[in-house]
Amino acid sequence: MVARRERAPAALRLLDCDILVEPGLLGSVGAIAARVAPAHRYVIVTDDTVAGHYGARVVDSFTGAQPLLLRIPPGESHKTRLTWASLTDEMLDAGCGRDTTVIALGGGVVGDLAGFVAATFMRGIPVVQVPTTLLAMIDASIGGKTGVDTPAGKNLVGAFHQPSAVIADPHALRVSAGFGVSWSSPLGPIKLDLALPVKREAFDKKQIFRIGFGTRF
Numbered sequence: 596m597v598a599r600r601e602r603a604p605a606a607l608r609l610l611d612c613d614i615l616v617e618p619g620l621l622g623s624v625g626a627i628a629a630r631v632a633p634a635h636r637y638v639i640v641t642d643d644t645v646a647g648h649y650g651a652r653v654v655d656s657f658t659g660a661q662p663l664l665l666r667i668p669p670g671e672s673h674k675t676r677l678t679w680a681s682l683t684d685e686m687l688d689a690g691c692g693r694d695t696t697v698i699a700l701g702g703g704v705v706g707d708l709a710g711f712v713a714a715t716f717m718r719g720i721p722v723v724q725v726p727t728t729l730l731a732m733i734d735a736s737i738g739g740k741t742g743v744d745t746p747a748g749k750n751l752v753g754a755f756h757q758p759s760a761v762i763a764d765p766h767a768l769r770v771s772a773g774f775g776v777s778w779s780s781p782l783g784p785i786k787l788d789l790a791l792p793v794k795r796e797a798f799d800k801k802q803i804f805r806i807g808f809g810t811r812f
């Protein structure tokens with residue numbers, strides 16, 4: 596997604612899943628979800644940190660009935676069967692049925708967990724992945740791997756469940772690119788979590804890349 600000579604196209608298609616990458620897309624999540632996964636109810640699953648930054652913007656992007664916003668505490672320690680049970684119980688209590696679409700708004704933890712909720716609720720309902728960390732944008736949200744951790748290990752209970760769309764807004768990385776390590780380049784400052792995948796790609800292909808896309812984060 597990053598190590599390309601030209602700016603990435605606005606939409607790629609992978610396994611019948613739209614992958615949309617564009618600054619500002621968080622304000623269009625509702626409209627895109629209504630197109631790719633129309634539903635009677637929308638449930639946004641997010642964590643407390645991401646909800647504080649982007650929850651209201653994504654909720655406001657839905658016209659008509661307000662989506663249900665379900666928050667979990669942030670962090671890997673909450674990617675568990677217990678959190679899965681609590682989310683599915685909240686959806687049942689709210690009267691959600693098969694005509695529900697899940698919106699996974701957050702990093703890889705939220706994406707894996709909300710994807711697993713969607714894979715299992717009523718034997719499977721649509722999910723739209725809205726990744727907000729770089730790892731989630733370039734890896735976790737793509738490919739349909741969902742699941743939770745168990746005391747025996749990570750990701751040991753899960754399912755493959757392809758998202759109806761992946762909506763990546765690079766503006767979200769302005770906050771999440773928070774390692775605090777950056778350095779100057781002819782393009783301006785480069786932050787660590789943007790630079791790492793560029794470096795890996797460059798070493799894999801044994802050549803130096805000139806980054807040529809227009810958006811600076």
Ligand SMILES: NC(=O)c1ccc[n+]([C@@H]2O[C@H](COP(=O)([O-])OP(=O)(O)OC[C@H]3O[C@@H](n4cnc5c(N)ncnc54)[C@H](O)[C@@H]3O)[C@@H](O)[C@H]2O)c1
Nearest residue numbers: 644669702703704705727728730731734735740767770771
């Ligand atoms: N399904 C897959 O194919 C796949 C692939 C790779 C990794 N994963 C999973 O991804 C998880 C790790 O994901 P991660 O690195 O995104 O961690 P994460 O989801 O725990 O997010 C890291 C922290 O950043 C915060 N955060 C997220 N977006 C933010 C934003 N825009 N601004 C500010 N804070 C933000 C979160 O609240 C959290 O505290 C692991 O559980 C891993 O197993 C899954």
